[in-house]
Structures are given as C-alpha cells and as structure tokens.
Amino acid sequence: MAEAVRDAPALALEPAAVRRRLLDVPVLLSIGWLTLLIGLSIVGPLLPIPDPNAQDLISMLALPGQAHWLGADSLGRDIFARVLYGAQVSLTVGLGSVGIGLLVGGGLGMVAGYYRGWSEQMVMGFMNVLLAFPGLILAITIVANLGGSLLNVTLAIGTLFVPAFARIARANTLVFRRREFVLVAQALGARDPRILLREILPNLVGPMLSYSLVMFAIAVLAEASLGFLGLSVPPPAPSWGSIISNERANLDIAPHVIFVPAAAMFLTVMSLNLLGERAQRAYDIRVPGK
Amino acid sequence: MRMSADAVPITSVRQGKQGPPDGPLLVVEGLCTHLKTPQGLARVVDQVSFSLARKRVLAVVGESGSGKSMLARSIMGLVPEPPGIRAGGRVLFDGKDLIALSEREMSRIRGRDVAMVFQDPMTSLNPVLRIGEQIAEVVRHHLGMDRAAARARALELLTAVGIPMPERRLDEYPHQLSGGLRQRVVIAIALACRPRLLIADEPTTALDVSIQAQILRLLKRYQRENEMAMIFVSHDLGTVAGIADDIAVMYAGRIVEYGPVGQVLNAPRMPYTEALLRSIPRLDAPSHGRLDAIRGRPPLLTALPEGCAFQARCPYAQPRCATERPSLSGAPHAFACWFPCSAAYARESLA
C-alpha cells in the first residue's frame, strides 16, 4: 500500500466517532431485543398471562386474539406464555453452559497456556478427546444418559463448550505471558497464582467475554436442537425447540404456532451473534478454528 | 551476457500508436492522485510533470511519504481505489494516454510494455506457485507462447539474471530461495516481455548491501544492452547516483527539483536537496561528529501549507515562502524555490 498511508499519523479517534461506529442501528436493536427478552423472562411469572401448561382445548390452534395474545397450540396452550417460559429455558441454559465453559474451560486453558509442559499436554490431550466427538452427538449422549432436565442440558452443552473456551484461553494466555508486564512481575518475585490472577486474567476478560456472546448464541441453538429431538427439558415444560417439534404436523393449517417461537429464536440468536462479532472485532481476536 | 533474441520467437508486433521515434517515451503531465484518509483528502501525488526519453534512466528520490511510490503506482494504474482516486493529469506512453485506457486495455500494457519491480522480494512472489510458473505465465499471456516455449523462455531469463542452477529453480517454490535470488526472479518476471519501460520501486532497499550492488549492476547492464527506459525510485541518493541519467526530487507529493543527475547533485538549487545531500554520512568526516539530519517532519498530506511545503524546515526560509508556492521552473535543471542555493555545492564522491 502507499507509503503515504503507512506513514499517516496514528488515528486519534474522538470519543464521539467511536460511539458512532460502535453503536449503530443493528447493535441498538440487538441490545433492545435482548433486554426485552431478559426482562420478560424475569418478570414473566408475575405477569397476568395464562399458565403455559394449561390446556384449553376449545382454543385449539387459535389465532392471535384477545384470549391468547399470540395464539394457542394444538392443545390449546397459550403460545405467548410457552414462548416466554421457553425463553427462560434458553437463557438459563445459555448462561449456565457459557459459565461452565468459561470457568472450567477458560481456567484449564489458562493453566495450560501458562505452565506449558506436562500440564499443557494433559489438558490439551483431554480437550482433543472431547473434540473428537461431533458436538451434537456428545450432547445427545450426555443427556441420554443423565435424563432430560434443565440442569442436565446445561451440563451437556457446557461440557461441549469446555474445549472451545480452553483453546481460546490458552491461545490468549500464550500471547500475554510473553508480554513485558508479566516478565516484570516474575522478576519481582511474584508467585504464579498471583501472576495468573492479576496480570494475565484481566487481559483475557475482553476476548473471552466477546467469545462468550457468540457461544451463548450457539448454546441457544444447541438447546433448541436438543429440544427438537425431545432431549431438552421434559414435557410438558416448554422449550423453543420442543414447541416447534410438537407442532410440526400442523404446519399447514396453523403455521403461526411454529413461526412465533421460530421468530423468537431467530431474533435472539441473531442479536447475540451480532453483538458477539462486533465485540470480537473490537478486541481484534483471532479465533483458532471455530 | 546478451539475451538471445532469436532463441524464442516473439510473435506480435508491438501494439499502440507509435509516437515520433525520437520523441520522449513517457510524458507525465499534471498527474494528481488523492487518497481518502480518516483525516481528510491526502494529495499524495500533486501536479507531477516530467518526461522520459527512451533509453534514459530517471531516478525519483525523496523521503518516506514524499509520494514517490504512489507516483510509480499511478503511472502503472495500480493505485487501489478505494481509498485512492485518480484526480487528473495525463500519462502519455508512446503518445497514448494510459489514464484514459480501460482496465482491460491497461492490463495488456502492464507486464509487456511497462513493467514494475517492487520493493520487498520476500512478499512479491506467490508462495504457493512455482518460480517457473510465475515467470512463464507472463509470456504465455502477453506473447501467446505455448507451455514449452514459455518454460524455455523462463529458463533463459533465470540464466540472464544470474541465478545459479536455473533448471532446478524453475520447479522450486519461492521460500526455497534467498532474498537476493528472489529479487532476481522478480526482475526476470519484469523483463520477460522486453518492456520498453521498467519502473523499479526501491528494488534494493530490502536487500543486504552486497546484494544491492549486484542487483544494481544487473539492472544497469540490462538497461544499457536492451535500450530500456527506467524509472528508479529510491530514498537513497547514493544508490541512484551511479545509475541515473536524470533525477527528480520529490517532497510532499510534488517534484521540487529536476534535472541531469550530475547537475542536481553537484549544484542543488532547492534547499531540500541540499539538506538531503548533507545528511548522507561521509566516510571522511571525523568520527563521533553529529549526523546532519533535516530538522522537523514532513507535513501532513491532508493539511498542506499554503506556501512552499518545505518552508517550515528550510534554513533559508523567508516570509514569501509561507504565502506563495513556488512552481517548478528552469531547464534543463528545474527547481521550485524562491531563494535557491546559489553556491555550487561540490561533493567528492557519493559512494
């Protein structure tokens, strides 16, 4: 490229410009939707909405209306309520599995990257074995053996995430441990746990959190897929995937029953993906092979 | 070592309208190239005009950011757009305006009539293609040679640029060659179709000093034997002194001094040129003496001052320099300064 550009003085962005570039319409909409979703999930039980499991066979497959704001499913259950409780499931699973990934995977990856040698071999070897299983198959097997429940689904997807987080934690740790501030701390006689906690961990937070957003999206998709296969929370508890699976047969006569949870899922995952990618770009991370 | 002209047939006649046979090969008139940057519009090439006769070597020198590389790319039409913009002027090659050509027509001229050698040999070659292939494709595309003839030509070229064991090198990959050898390959590629003009953008900067000399000798020899015109871009005055016929000194996107190399280097008129010459460390200067650097920094190309671009750093600056911009004038030695250096500046050697 032109020398002129290479030698151009370093870009000094005024705060306003940064804000303009980071907070454009898609980002705002995403944050808006997620806030709405989280808000509704939390206050849901307090709202004057029908019980998601209450069957009202008279209103079977009803279209959106007074009694059922977004319609009713094949057993007359209120779709709005079911989708809302399904959101609770998705968000809880997402949060839990990402948490497991971050703590276990991130922790192991950080240790592996810092200490190298034997512990690195062991940790990464274990991760490689986990990675040998195609994702969904691992999740299915765990849930199949433990039984379907919110906790088990979270554990299953969390286990799936551990190698992914371990990899990125390790990659970033490898970068930072060579940096001067770490070398200085070591020279000053600081002990390893302190270095890990005070020097390396803070630098990992940015990349790891933005990665977490994208993984949250993947968790929601995974839970939906498991739900579709009937392997998420046991019926009659609603999950977005299981709602769609149950109502599949009515696609021709009452598509709204499927489109509502589908739209909720789509908007949620899209928002998470968008925010996650913007955040990743802000930290300029390179993900080692998703 | 001559390149045997009868070894491989060269098919078509050179295209394009032939300008008068004794007219200049290249005439650049008021060439302007702008670059869109976050800080504004940068005039990286600002009203540059010069002409180059056949078989002559023009050196274009200046600091980093002076616009010399962009000038080279502008002539070749290789300015990335965006963020670059071709903002005006003409580049007449053999009477034909290159700026007015379509991309397609221009690509027929590139590599064939006008060729370019880039600065960094480590990144100029495609790492996943064999050397022979990278040379052969030029002659296959422009001259219509078949595979066997192209391969023979590639071999011929590798030999001509002085690469040992050329038959083996044909099938090797770039990472198997050293920097100096790679640059020879890059030159071989550029010379493959016997271009009438070679633009060399700092071809020796990234090389060891000893290799630099070899590459310079190679270029010089080829240029003389094949009567090729050459534009040699460099920031190193010492390098160009031995090879150039004419020299153009660039500053902040403009040519500030121009003329035969002997005149310009022995009697510079523009204070910037004088300062450049003075900043070259001399072998016979007392050791531990201070190096004469030009104080200050080049101006921002997005915020050029009204008057002379150099006046902030010029030791001879007067009030007029800040308000009125001097234009390039004088022949054959042209300069752009209201108060040029009058004393002849004698130099013994520019090694």
Added chain:
Amino acid sequence: MSFARIRSRLLSLVLVVWGVTIATFVLANLLPGDPVLALLGEDATPESIAVWRAKLGLDQPLLVRYFDWLLNALQGDFGASYRTDEKVFDMILHRLPVTVEILVLTQIVALAIAVPCGIFSAWRSGSNFDRATMGTSLGLLSMPPFLIGILLIYLFSIQLGLLPATGYASLDDGILENLQSLLLPVLALALAEIPVYLRLLREDMMQTLQQDYIAVARAKGMPPRRILLFHALRPSSFSLITVVGVNIGRLIGGAIIVEVLFALPGIGQLLIQSVYQQDFLVLQGIVLFVAVAFVLVNATVDLLYNFLDPRTSHG
C-alpha cells in the same frame, strides 16, 4: 513430511482414539440409570432382572466390561440391540449409505454456492452484493438446521406443493427419485453450512488480495479472473480445506436433525431411536463408530493439507 513427524502424528492419533473409546464407555455406563429396569419395565421381578443382568454382562466389574467391549469392538462386534437382537454393526452399516450420501451432497452443494459467492464478495468487498451476502449469512447462521428445514418444507411442500415433506427413496427406486427425496434435507443442511464456508473464504481471500504478490500479478498484466481464481484462491483454499474437514462434525449433528425431521433412514435416526428406546449398546456403538470415523477423517484432512501446501511440505 519426515518419518518422525508421521510417527508422532500416528501415535497421538492412536492415543486420541483410545481416549475416545474410554470416553464413550464412560458416557454410556458410568452414569445413573439402569438399562435393565428400563428394558423390562417397573414391575419386573428380581429374578428376571438378575437373569438379564447376567445376559447383558452387567454384573461384571466395570474394567472387565470395558476391555470386553473394546476387544469385541476391535473385531467389529459392537454387540447387539437389547430389543431387536440385531447386531449393532450390521445396523450401522445398513444405514450408513443414507447418511454418507446426505453428507457428501451437502458438502458439494454448500461449496458450490459458498466458493463463488465468497470469491466475489472478497473481490468486491463493501459492494451491495457483499453486504447482502454477509447479511444473509448472519441470518442463516442464526437459524438451526431444523428451522431452515421447516421453512423449506413450508415453502416447497405446503405452499408450492413441489416436493415431498418427508420420506426417503433409495437409489434402487431410481436416481431421480432418490435425489428428489433428498433435495430438501440436503438444501436445509447446506444452507446452514454455506455461511460458515463463505465467511471463512471471504475473510481469507480479502487478506490474500492485500498481499504484495497480488499487486505484482496485477503489475504483470494478469486479467482479474486469473488473479482471483489462480493467484488468490490457491493460498486461501488451504484453510478452506481444513475447515471443510473439521466442519464434518457440525454436519453430522445437522444430519441427525434432518434425518429426524425428514424421516430419512440414516445413522442419525437410528441414534435418536436408540435413545428413546434406551438401547444403550446401540447408542454406544454408534457413538464410537462416528467419533472414530470423525477422528480419522480429520487426520486424513490434516495429512492432505500438509501434502498439498508447499509452504509446509517443502524445506
């Protein structure tokens, strides 16, 4: 590649596969839940439970069971289904062709669309085409394969009545019928994978196009088509190959889903059925088979990559 490197790669391969067998066994056996009770039901008598436990070898200590199972598996004997008594291995082989056909067709379709679009997007990055492509990719990535499948069914089966919603026609029934029955499932899966490939290729190509050697190729007067397809695609294709290999893991998961959605008799459907029926030997066998196959495929892709990319294979 040097002999020593091949040897160490093989060693780690063997270790991983061994680890996979352990993990599979652990996952299937160490967890709560009694397969015999599930099989016989709640009111089974203690005697019949004991009989069945012995029959299924569940009274043996864990380590013995593991090695027993492993040795059998190495000889191709994955045990038999609790319910139907069919040999697991035979069941897998019987359904393998369907899944393999889905996977292969999906890769072909996905690449056929992703590669040209990715190249063009990289070349004309920032253009309307590029922005539309990126937007669509983000959208598709935000939908699980079953949702894409359902939308396709809604559009093509229900609204337009063009294609069957479920059902499988094997090759014996004619190649056209076969392809027709697979069209929607393959399309659904492919649409889920296209964004992955497209974004990767676009990113890689954009970086490649910035390289000096591309500017040199332009300076040589090479036409854009040659530069894109020959000079730029080559270096970028290597990371694409790697991703195509690793992505098979995602694809397998997707295949399970579309097999269930479109009622296709592949390994995925078998897997889910064995889960519903709590037929743990079948589950174990399938998981082992798929995991080992996945490891081998990845190793092969790795080898291929090293062989093809001159930067790694030479000096």
